Amino acid sequence: MRLLVISYFSPADKITGGFRAVSFTKYFPEAGIDISLITSNSKIKDDTDMIQKYNLKTVEITRSIRIRNIGYKIKVLALLELLKLDSFLFFPDIFRFWNRRALKKCQKMLDEQKMDAILVTAPPHSSFYFAAKLAKKNNLPLILDYRDPLSGSPYMFFPPIIKQLVRRKEKKIVNEAKILVTVGEECAKLISDTLSLKDRPIQVIYNGYYEEDKLEVSVEKSNKFTISYFGHFYTLRQKGFEALARGIKLLVTKYNLSPEDIALQYAGKTSRKTLQKILDSAGIADYFNDLGLLSNETLFREISKSILNVVLIPPKTTYTLPTKIYDYAYSNSHILLIGEEGEVSKWCKKVDQQYTHAEIEPEKLTETLWKLYSEWKTGSLNYGCDFQKLKTFSRKNLAIHYAEIIKHELGS
Incomplete structure (x- = not known):
């Protein structure tokens, strides 16, 4: 079995969210699932130690969005965030400008490699949007991996109309997904309550830690x-x-x-x-x-x-x-x-x-x-x-448990 994993962030970004996806590349193969990863930071391909540590045998890069980098450098984006205007101008998030390039690269990967499912981890939640398109076009199961809630987040300052649109879009994608996963019991409850998912199961796989x-x-x-x-x-x-x-x-x-x-x-x-x-x-x-x-x-x-x-x-x-x-x-x-x-x-x-x-x-x-x-x-x-x-919360134990859930749900 092979999964296409979509993660805007990687360890090269030096933020917490970048380490979850590479726990999949590192440990899923031990449970019989190979990973092809697409991410945004090109530095990861130049770091041989990182490639070896996280088993990044198949990784593709679609460059990060320049508008975000430039926006922070000239303080404009930081000001928009402070005034809560960023959600009004860029919804569900500014990373959506990455989607078109990433979608093309992902489709190329799907054409060249046999994939059994698509796993997308977010934020940025805009990745859910194009991952859902890919899954539908290629008739592949979709796995949504929430590191944070989207429309249920108390710090997503969407205007009412936009919030309604985002929630509606999110629920549509969730209903199309084969597996829903998040990082804690409270987050699972928040997502379920926000989207009125009732009896729809949400698997909990904590972020955990690398023992080494x-x-x-x-x-x-x-x-x-x-x-x-x-x-x-x-x-x-x-x-x-x-x-x-x-x-x-x-x-x-x-x-x-x-x-x-x-x-x-x-x-x-x-x-x-x-x-x-x-x-x-x-x-x-x-x-x-x-x-x-x-x-x-x-x-x-x-x-x-x-x-x-x-x-x-x-x-x-x-x-x-x-x-x-x-x-x-x-x-x-x-x-x-x-x-x-x-x-x-x-x-x-x-x-x-x-x-x-x-x-x-x-x-x-x-x-x-x-x-x-x-x-x-x-x-x-x-x-x-x-x-x-x-030790049950080591990333290795959690990732292998995650992989077993995927194999069970996909009938492998």
Whole structure:
């Protein structure tokens, strides 16, 4: 069996969404399914290590859309996104300008190779549109792989008429698809409710983690109550970080704690000006430690040393499960979940991960932090997860399970 896999993003783009498709190229062959991949970033073909690591034997490139790259460089697209006008001008997304070129390349691949099905992973969701055309034209089963919801997303700011059109188009494509897959139980429920799918099954295949990328480090926990956030920091998570900073300020003021007792740490890519404004506004600059950008052993050492590792869930996004959580779970963590409970808390329970939930309110965060601080001081704060249960979320195990579902559904 061979699948045509369509994924705009790849590891060459260095974003989370780029790694899901290559888990298929890497592991599906072990279950008897070969993959032909089409993606957009030409750098992947020049990286021999990446090709070998992800088993990219058959990969085709259709260049990325220049309007997006140029739009970000001259700040126009960023401004449109800020004003919520991008969804009005480019729906379902700006990546639809990739569709025509990609469709032609995909058809050429289908003409030259015998394919048994088409699997398309999104976002960008516009890829669903041309994948559905390809599947219909070539009489092939279509597998829709949602990494995020489309019309059900609370952050898709479509005008009402456009939203109705997008939802109608999405439901039509979904009804034509043979298999529906997404990355979590909450996301499956959101898609089902939005499109009124009733009893239509949606398979859940988590993003998971590459076992070979996780490093085992042996370090002692910090002798200071360190609260750490690792990962990219963007607007949707800013409210949670601001609440955490103000909550720490209330904590150190109420209980007379010094920078020798407690610290807030951050490592990742974000505007340091924005970060500094948050710290200055909260009045905790003296309690903050900027770790910069970390990777490999240094990253895992800092995660392992930290007392609390923070997961920020933006409002209305209970369906999200940040991939950083796998680093946390692998590193003997106690997770502080700030925001609404949902997929993260469900996942923590699946692997017996130690975590504490806190709402995005400084006063309530202060109470939660004091409770955790007191447990830490008395040596009663628990860390870690069940490693055997965690291993079921390795990308290899998940991909092979995914492949078995496909073979069963397609009658192979």
